[in-house]
Amino acid sequence: MVDSVNGLLEATGLPIEALFTTLGRTAARMLQTVIVAEEGLKTFDAMLVNMQSDESTYVKPVMDSSQEYLGHSMIEAPRGVLSHWIRIKGGLVENYQAVVPTTWNAGPVDANGKMGPYEAALIGLKLEDPTKPLEVIRIIHSFDPCMACSVHVMDFKGQELGEFRIDANGQ
Structure with missing residues (x-):
């Protein structure tokens, strides 16, 4: 994996600090896809070898209802x-x-007072138009969260700035 990341940085001329940005998180997902595909082929080949040498690939579970x-x-x-x-x-x-x-990745401030990654990525962000916080959406989406198709944007005092919804049917 290190070689893949180093290769990306070398090919693009980006500094290592670029990895800790929206671009870096997006590039990491791209690299992960390549690595998973390569490793998946190795796993598939191993499965074929196993199937050719051992036909017992399933064991029916037995449960004791008193346990x-x-x-x-x-x-x-x-x-x-x-x-x-x-x-x-x-x-x-x-x-x-x-x-x-997403429960692990998007955690809020922890018991030690350490800010969660989403909040930390937004510190110092300047909004062009607070009623249309596209910058916030881009940064949060770069973490690839799996969350409801509804986002509430609030200021640091908890005042809601707007509510933005995307219809699940794309309408």
């Missing part, structure tokens, strides 16, 4: 870490929770 089962999974997803947590009791799902990448 309690706890499970979790943490994987790398396109936007970051995705985790799933489940509790099965009496043969039924008692609790299920998914913690999606």
Whole structure:
């Protein structure tokens, strides 16, 4: 991965500081796509070799309804870490929770007073027109958040500056 980033910087002539900008976050997603595709081909080839040597690729789960089962999974997803947590009791799902990448990535000020990445990226931003804060939208979108198609823009005192909605049907 380091080689990919260094190659990008060399090819574009950009300084390393450019990586910590809207352009840098967008370029990182582009590089991640290339790396994932390359690694995906390696995984696919390994799967083919495995399938040719071992036909037992599925084991049916057996559950005892008198037992309690706890499970979790943490994987790398396109936007970051995705985790799933489940509790099965009496043969039924008692609790299920998914913690999606945007929950991790877009966190607000933490318990130590450290500002979240979205807020930090907006510090010092000058708006051309506060009633049409396109600069804010561009910066937040560069983090590729998975969030509702509704954004509320407020000033530092919590006063709403505007509400902008995008119809889910594109209308």
